Each structure stands twice: as structure tokens, then as C-alpha cells.
Amino acid sequence: xxxxxxxxxxxxxxxxxxxxxxxxxxxxxxxxxxxxxxxxxxxxxxxxxxxxxxxxxxxxxxxxxxxxxxxxxxxxxxxxxxxxxxxxxxxxxxxxxxxxxxxxxxxxxxxxxxxxxxxxxxxxxxxxxxxxxxxxxxxxxxxxxxxxxxxxxxxxxxxxxxxxxxxxxxxxxxxxxxxxxxxxxxxxxxxxxxxxxxxxxxxxxxxxxxxxxxxxxxxxxxxxxxxxxxxxxxxxxxxxxxxxxxxxxxxxxxxxxxxxxxxxxxxxxxxxxxxxxxxxxxxxxxxxxxxxxxxxxxxxxxxxxxxxxxxxxxxxxxxxxxxxxxxxxxxxxxxxxxxxxxxxxxxxxxxxxxxxxxxxxxxxxxxxxxxxxxxxxxxxxxxxxxxxxxxxxxxxxxxxxxxxxxxxxxxxxxxxxxxxxxxxxxxxxxxxxxxxxxxxxxxxxxxxxxxxxxxxxxxxxxxxxxxxxxxxxxxxxxxxxxxxxxxxxxxxxxxxxxxxxxxxxxxxxxxxxxxxxxxxxxxxxxxxxxxxxxxxxxxxxxxxxxxxxxxxxxxxxxxxxxxx
Amino acid sequence: xxxxxxxxxxxxxxxxxxxxxxxxxxxxxxxxxxxxxxxxxxxxxxxxxxxxxxxxxxxxxxxxxxxxxxxxxxxxxxxxxxxxxxxxxxxxxxxxxxxxxxxxxxxxxxxxxxxxxxxxxxxxxxxxxxxxxxxxxxxxxxxxxxxxxxxxxxxxxxxxxxxxxxxxxxxxxxxxxxxxxxxxxxxxxx
Numbered sequence: 001x002x003x004x005x006x007x008x009x010x011x012x013x014x015x016x017x018x019x020x021x022x023x024x025x026x027x028x029x030x031x032x033x034x035x036x037x038x039x040x041x042x043x044x045x046x047x048x049x050x051x052x053x054x055x056x057x058x059x060x061x062x063x064x065x066x067x068x069x070x071x072x073x074x075x076x077x078x079x080x081x082x083x084x085x086x087x088x089x090x091x092x093x094x095x096x097x098x099x100x101x102x103x104x105x106x107x108x109x110x111x112x113x114x115x116x117x118x119x120x121x122x123x124x125x126x127x128x129x130x131x132x133x134x135x136x137x138x139x140x141x142x143x144x145x146x147x148x149x150x151x152x153x154x155x156x157x158x159x160x161x162x163x164x165x166x167x168x169x170x171x172x173x174x175x176x177x178x179x180x181x182x183x184x185x186x187x188x189x190x191x192x193x194x195x196x197x198x199x200x201x202x203x204x205x206x207x208x209x210x211x212x213x214x215x216x217x218x219x220x221x222x223x224x225x226x227x228x229x230x231x232x233x234x235x236x237x238x239x240x241x242x243x244x245x246x247x248x249x250x251x252x253x254x255x256x257x258x259x260x261x262x263x264x265x266x267x268x269x270x271x272x273x274x275x276x277x278x279x280x281x282x283x284x285x286x287x288x289x290x291x292x293x294x295x296x297x298x299x300x301x302x303x304x305x306x307x308x309x310x311x312x313x314x315x316x317x318x319x320x321x322x323x324x325x326x327x328x329x330x331x332x333x334x335x336x337x338x339x340x341x342x343x344x345x346x347x348x349x350x351x352x353x354x355x356x357x358x359x360x361x362x363x364x365x366x367x368x369x370x371x372x373x374x375x376x377x378x379x380x381x382x383x384x385x386x387x388x389x390x391x392x393x394x395x396x397x398x399x400x401x402x403x404x405x406x407x408x409x410x411x412x413x414x415x416x417x418x419x420x421x422x423x424x425x426x427x428x429x430x431x432x433x434x435x436x437x438x439x440x441x442x443x444x445x446x447x448x449x450x451x452x453x454x455x456x457x458x459x460x461x462x463x464x465x466x467x468x469x470x471x472x473x474x475x476x477x478x479x480x481x482x483x484x485x486x487x488x489x490x491x492x493x494x495x496x497x498x499x500x501x502x503x504x505x506x507x508x509x510x511x512x513x514x515x516x517x518x519x520x521x522x523x524x525x526x527x528x529x530x531x532x533x534x535x536x537x538x539x540x541x542x543x544x545x546x547x548x549x550x551x552x553x554x555x556x557x558x559x560x561x562x563x564x
Numbered sequence: 565x566x567x568x569x570x571x572x573x574x575x576x577x578x579x580x581x582x583x584x585x586x587x588x589x590x591x592x593x594x595x596x597x598x599x600x601x602x603x604x605x606x607x608x609x610x611x612x613x614x615x616x617x618x619x620x621x622x623x624x625x626x627x628x629x630x631x632x633x634x635x636x637x638x639x640x641x642x643x644x645x646x647x648x649x650x651x652x653x654x655x656x657x658x659x660x661x662x663x664x665x666x667x668x669x670x671x672x673x674x675x676x677x678x679x680x681x682x683x684x685x686x687x688x689x690x691x692x693x694x695x696x697x698x699x700x701x702x703x704x705x706x707x708x709x710x711x712x713x714x715x716x717x718x719x720x721x722x723x724x725x726x727x728x729x730x731x732x733x734x735x736x737x738x739x740x741x742x743x744x745x746x747x748x749x750x751x752x753x754x
Contacts, residue, residue: 063744066650068646077638078638087717516636530670532716533636541672562671562672
């Protein structure tokens with residue numbers, strides 16, 4: 001009963017959020033002279049990286065004597081990359097994009113009513129919170145901390161020190177910041193696309209697309225709902241301001257991944273979209289990631305276990321670091337366990353596939369970062385055999401205290417063949433790479449084999465059964481064993497939270513900024529999706545587990561969700 | 565009845581949107597009180613990956629300052645950390661007498677590597693440590709200081725100074741100037 005209620009509530013939330021659209025601001029970008037591009041570059045550097053035009057740090061003071069170096073803590077930290085601001089605890093950093101600064105500021109309810117009235121040709125008489133800034137009053141705010149009403153700004157806003165030239169550059173940048181309506185957005189519509197690559201099975205493709213189709217269907221239902229008497233008043237009140245028709249195209253990528261980029265560019269040219277919703281591929285997400293970085297297109301939570309690992313890239317949000325994260329976790333776990341006098345001797349056997357390489361990359365980078373250099377990696381080509389004999393030979397040759405085997409379906413037969421051996425070292429395998437085989441690891445080896453499990457253990461996941469069906473509406477003929485429908489559900493859930501939060505500001509960076517600020521989400525598959533400004537991998541965890549004894553073994557946790 | 569419930573559900577999120585506008589911090593003096601806290605028995609991890617028993621670090625003979633922050637925080641943490649930088653600079657050689665501690669409230673993201681990078685970015689001098697740990701342990705620490713927040717984005721500026729002689733904590737709520745921070749450190753026994 002409780003679960004039905006939860007599912008119903010989720011459905012309602014999705015419906016409500018779809019109703020909660022706001023209107024994008026009309027904007028009027030102002031360009032400078034011939035060197036507009038250079039001014040834009042310098043302004044962006046000042047705003048994001050805290051450097052003045054001559055490359056020295058922009059300095060300021062808080063509370064009179066707390067020095068601030070903007071290379072550590074820049075405008076973009078608080079006011080967000082899009083300039084639409086942030087709210088943290090009791091501190092609101094207001095919007096600083098041109099459209100906000102150079103127009104009067106109103107209470108949000110007045111702002112909405114004003115824009116609705118404007119569409120109907122009516123001017124409302126309402127007192128603004130502050131008048132529009134001019135270049136002079138804005139400079140006064142940045143230098144002296146006084147707003148256009150003459151009131152002191154919040155004490156956490158630094159009072160900056162900069163000359164006229166730098167001030168002009170910054171003001172010029174702010175005027176252009178989040179000013180142009182991005183591709184894919186009109187007063188009545190929002191265009192999205194999702195991606196399916198050729199290697200994806202028809203069942204997986206269906207599992208993702210069915211949920212996305214439901215998103216579009218519910219959105220279209222608002223058209224019927226507005227005719228219903230019980231909603232009529234609300235719809236009249238909100239007018240068109242809150243409603244956009246959502247469309248989601250499917251961009252199919254075929255052939256060699258080296259050609260995907262050109263295919264994507266062609267799709268995008270033909271059909272400019274605001275953002276990519278999800279997407280699915282069994283291959284590396286790199287070409288799609290790069291396309292999004294170059295064209296500044298948000299891509300939300302694609303279903304990939306082979307994401308791009310980067311600390312600074314901006315446009316793609318991933319559910320997790322995929323295989324890489326499992327490798328990372330295994331290394332942290334082993335480093336934390338290290339107690340043997342002679343240290344741990346690691347042998348890493350890596351199948352030369354994207355999965356094997358990603359697992360090994362995560363392990364190696366983390367193991368080395370932790371100050372360990374001693375490890376041996378043996379790479380197996382796609383054809384090279386891994387069986388009991390070859391494992392025994394490698395163990396004999398390298399004498400490791402722990403052997404890590406990053407390979408797929410050949411791991412179980414190999415382990416079965418060596419199960420009777422004595423003096424075997426500790427072992428680590430990936431449950432995602434081995435698949436259901438992992439449950440058949442021979443009893444004799446279970447206490448020796450550590451398993452990386454990037455999802456909730458099955459007993460805990462039972463509480464989330466049914467989420468995958470909320471949007472697929474039973475359209476799927478097979479159970480969602482590969483977590484495609486459930487991960488799509490999570491993507492849509494987070495997208496709708498973001499859409500609600502961007503309010504009237506349909507800018508791409510704003511969508512990314514606001515998703516970066518949402519609270520923890522408890523959804524299927526991963527223990528927790530957590531966010532933070534600039535963070536791009538929502539699930540940070542992976543369990544290390546072992547099988548217990550008996551005919552129907554269970555996965556026993558040997559670690560917390562996050563291992564340090 | 566059914567209709568009004570649906571209407572309420574439809575209007576509620578919109579009302580929330582309206583309510584979020586216009587929040588603004590005022591420039592008011594920081595709040596001050598003297599408190600006693602019972603610390604939990606937890607072991608955290610510092611920026612070098614070393615395990616640190618919290619009681620050993622906090623209840624020492626040294627003056628200790630504690631703040632809750634996270635590495636990707638937008639507003640409050642950079643301001644608090646700027647306070648640490650300024651305090652270290654202002655104290656000069658005396659900065660070795662104060663142990664500055666930042667405790668992560670985003671422990672899943674703030675791994676030792678991330679924390680080390682953060683301290684490097686702020687040009688932290690020795691004597692400033694950043695601690696992380698399991699979410700359970702971090703929650704226990706926040707609760708012990710009566711500073712628990714379920715969502716890191718709703719966090720607020722709080723500085724706690726341990727006065728070793730009195731074996732008590734000075735709780736400071738809000739943002740301080742550097743001279744106020746130094747004064748408070750002196751009152752605590754610097």
C-alpha cells in the first residue's frame with residue numbers, strides 16, 4: 001500500500017513538474033567594438049577564474065579586512081557560471097546576468113505576473129525591490145558594496161578593487177551573460193534529443209525510449225487538462241508562461257565511433273536542441289561527451305558505464321564513473337587493508353576491452369595516488385585465453401599477494417578450475433563485468449574473492465522495485481535486468497527537478513547550475529545520487545562484497561558505500 | 565474534496581517557487597556563546613589519507629578551531645576558508661599555535677585527494693587540516709556540535725573555537741572580520 005502510494009506520488013510529482021514551466025526572458029545582447037570577442041574572453045576569465053585583464057588576481061575584501069583572492073574564490077563561485085545566482089542556507093547570491101541587473105528587480109510573484117501581463121499588453125503598477133542598475137551604479141556596487149537603492153549589499157559580497165578598464169570588461173561580460181535564447185527554446189516549445197547507438201539491443205533501446213515517450217505524452221496532456229473546469233482558473237492565471245511543448249528526438253548513431261561526431265553535428269545542424277536527455281551506448285561515451293563540450297550542450301545522465309573521467313568538463317552529468325569507479329574503489333579498499341609487513345604485491349590481469357581498461361585505469365590511478373608504485377599489470381588481448389592454467393602460470397610468475405582480474409565471462413570458468421589449489425592469493429573481480437556469473441563463484445574461493453558491486457545489494461534494492469515501471473507503464477516485455485528503465489526514470493526525475501528550479505531562465509548553464517545544487521536523491525540502483533556545484537558524477541559509491549557460504553549465497557558487504 | 569486536493573497538489577510547488585525569492589543576508593554582528601559538547605568516538609580521515617581519532621585532535625592542549633565546509637561549496641565555505649587563510653596570515657609565526665580544522669559535510673565527494681587540492685588552492689599553511697569520513701560519522705560529529713543539517717546546500721556559517729584551559733567551546737554564528745576572529749582566538753587562550 002505504502003509503495004503504491006509512493007509510486008503514485010512520484011507520478012504526481014512528474015505531472016506537476018511538467019506543469020511548472022516558466023517563460024524564457026527576451027534578451028538584447030550588447031556587443032562591444034571590434035574587440036568584442038577579446039573583451040568577452042577577458043570578462044569570462046575575470047568572472048570564472050578571478051584574473052584581471054593583465055593576468056593578476058582580482059582582489060577584494062569581506063567585512064573590511066578579510067582579503068579575498070578571486071583566483072581562489074571567483075564571481076562564478078557564488079553567482080554560478082550562468083550568472084543566475086545561488087541560494088545556500090540563509091545566503092542568496094542574486095542573479096548578475098545583464099537581463100537581471102539592468103532591469104528592475106521584483107519579487108518572483110510580481111515578476112511572473114508582470115510577464116503574463118506584458119504578453120497581454122497590460123502594464124502592472126508595482127514597486128520593484130530595486131531599480132535597474134546603470135553602469136555607474138553597478139560599478140559602485142562592485143567597488144563599494146552599495147546596491148542601486150543605496151542599500152549595503154550582503155557582507156559576504158566582497159568589495160573589489162579594480163580600475164576602470166577592468167570594470168568595463170566585467171560589466172560588458174555581465175551584460176552578455178545568459179542573454180541569448182539558446183537553441184531549442186521558443187516561447188512555446190523546448191526541443192530535446194536522446195541518443196541510441198547501433199550496438200544497443202532492441203530491448204534496451206525500448207526500455208529507455210518508452211519512459212522518454214511517457215514524459216512527452218504527459219507533457220501533451222496538459223493541453224487537454226487546461227480545458228478541464230477544475231484547472232481552468234490556474235491555467236488562465238499562468239497563461240502561456242508556464243507551458244512548453246516538449247519534444248524529444250532520437251538521434252541514432254551508426255558505424256565506427258570515429259564517425260559519430262560528424263553524425264551528431266549533422267543532426268544538430270538540422271535540429272538544434274536545448275539539451276540531450278539520457279542516451280544509451282555500450283561503447284565509450286567519449287565522442288558524444290566531446291560533441292557536447294564543444295557545442296555547450298547539456299547531456300543529462302546517459303546510460304553508459306564508460307563515461308569520460310574529467311574534473312573540469314562541464315556539460316555532461318553522469319550517474320557515476322562506471323567501471324572506472326569500481327577500479328578506484330578496489331584500490332582504496334586494498335590500500336586501507338594494507339597491514340602485511342612486506343606490503344601488498346598486486347597483480348592486475350586486464351582484458352583489453354573498454355570495460356577492462358576502464359576498471360584498470362581507475363585502479364591504477366588510485367593505487368598510484370595513494371603512494372604505491374609496486375604493481376604489475378598483465379594485459380590480455382581480446383583473443384588471448386584466460387583459463388585456470390594461464391592464471392596459475394601468472395600467479396607462479398609474479399607471486400602476488402592479491403590478484404585482480406578485470407575480465408568478463410571467462411573469469412568464472414578460470415576460477416572454477418583453480419578452486420582446489422592451495423595458497424591462492426586474495427582476488428578481486430567486478431560484478432558488473434562478470435554479470436550473474438559472480439553468484440556462481442565456487443564455495444572454496446568465496447572467502448578469498450572480493451567483488452566490486454556498484455549498485456545497491458539485491459535485498460535493499462527490493463524497496464525500489466516498481467520505479468522502472470512508473471514511466472514505462474508496463475510497455476516493456478522483459479524485466480529491467482540491465483537497469484535501463486530504472487536509470488532512465490532517475491534521469492527524468494532529476495531533469496524535472498532541474499526544470500522546476502530554472503524557473504524563467506532557460507539557459508543551458510542554468511540547467512547545469514541548478515542540478516548541481518539539488519539535495520541528495522534516493523532513487524533506484526545507486527545508494528544515493530548526490531550533487532554539488534561542478535560535480536558531474538552523482539553516485540560516488542561502490543560496495544566491496546563477498547559471497548557467503550551455502551547453495552544460495554548472499555552478497556555480504558565488506559565496505560561502506562564510499563571507501564576512502 | 566478530491567478536486568481540492570488535486571488543486572492543492574498542483575499549486576503547492578508553484579507556491580514554493582514564489583516563496584524562494586528575495587532571501588538576503590543582513591550585515592548583523594555574529595552570535596557568540598560558550599558551550600560544552602560531548603564528542604563522539606569517531607575516526608575520520610585527513611587530506612593525506614591518514615586516520616585521525618577526532619577526540620585526539622579536538623581535545624588537545626592546543627587552541628583548536630572547527631568549521632564545517634565542503635570542497636565544491638558555492639558561497640559560505642569559501643568565505644569561511646578565506647577567514648582561515650586570513651587568520652593564518654595575520655597570526656604569522658603564532659599560527660602554529662592554532663590548529664584549524666575543516667570538517668567535510670559532503671564526505672562522499674570530499675576524498676583525501678579532493679581535500680588536498682582544496683587546501684592547496686587556498687594556500688593553506690601547516691596547521692590547517694581537512695577531515696572527511698563516513699556519512700554516519702560525519703552526521704555524528706555535526707549532531708555532537710548541535711550543527712546537524714540534512715542538506716549541505718542549507719548550511720550556515722559556524723565557527724567553533726576550543727579553549728583548552730576552560731575545556732569549553734566558543735560557538736560563533738555568522739561571518740567575522742579577521743580582527744574579530746583574532747580577538748576571539750585570543751579570548752580562547754591564544
